[in-house]
Amino acid sequence: MIGIFRQKNPANALILLFYALVLKFPLFLHPVNPTLHPEDNYLYRLILHALDSVFHNAPIGYSILTFLLLIIQASLLNRISNHHKVLPKPNFLPGMSYILITSLLPDWSHFSAPLLINTIMIWVWYRMMELYNSHRPGTAIFNIGLWTGIVSLLYIPAVAFLLLVLSGLLTMRPFRVREWFVGLLGFTFPYYFLFLFLYLSGHWRWADIVPKIVFTVPAFPESIWISLGMVWLLIPFIIGGYFVQKNLSKFLIQIRKSWSLLLLFLLVAILIILINRVNSYENWIIMAVPFAAFHASAYYFPNKTTMPNILHWLIVIYILAMNYFV
DSSP, rough: HHHHHTTTTTTTTHHHHHHHHHHHHHHHHHHOOOOOOOOOOOOHHHHHHHHHHTTTTOOOHHHHHHHHHHHHHHHHHHHHHTTTSSSSSOOSHHHHHHHHHSSGGGGGGOOOOOHHHHHHHHHHHHHHHHHHSSOOOOOHHHHHHHHHHHHHHHHGGOHHHHHHHHHHHHSSSOOOOHHHHHHHHHHHHHHHHHHHHHHHOOOOOHHHHOOOOOOOOOOOOOOOHHHHHHHHHHHHHHHHHHHHHHHGGGGGGHHHHHHHHHHHHHHHHHHHTSSOOSSSSSGGGGGGHHHHHHHHHHHSSSSSSHHHHHHHHHHHHHHHHHHHOO
């Protein structure tokens, strides 16, 4: 399987779809309705209300939507990784890794605000990588800030992604106060409309608008299966990180900065999962994008595919056992 996805073959898009169906078929066997959490913000509540009127609380509708989102995210991540040559040669490993990673924990197959956020943040990561060679970056920086602000209107702790925007500007661009100001302006722009709507509708309450940020310790795994899922999340990440560091000197400067940006992405995502949520792992899916890139490097860089194949199939067996036999 690793040998197949290491090649850039148009047929691999269809194979990736079949691969996702096998790993995520329990989505359709055991569909669940989304659960609202205190951290879910105005925009996500509005989206969920609209979807409820379409699906009429039928969980299978949310399962289909979740599957489509995951496939779109995997394909988009793969396309961007190949476009910017995050790995030396085009392949389908980032998309495969994303599908594999998002199957490790059952909560990652639920429709949620963090799942929606991943679609936007993949695009934000792409636009931030393009800033390195941009001669007129003002519009791009404003759009990056704008979409990051929209993300925080989906999920309150995602306001921390503002740190990614600022640290990304510091990584990809020479320091210019004007560009930072443009990014901050873009981030606050969605809030102007929110405040105006709340004020005109008579729902203006300052206490409801100010984000309630409380740092908490993540929930301790309640079963050995969740613990194993975390182990399988970390092992390829460590291996991939080693190979990225080993080959970093061979990359162009822009590619090195792209990997630095992915690491910053992961650090901010870890910060987000420490905010407020303690009773589920749905928000952990925010880490899936940077993790998928590092997992892909663990499967790509070894000269012999024996060990990557063994690692991949061990993870697949774990996922199948957890989904079909537990």
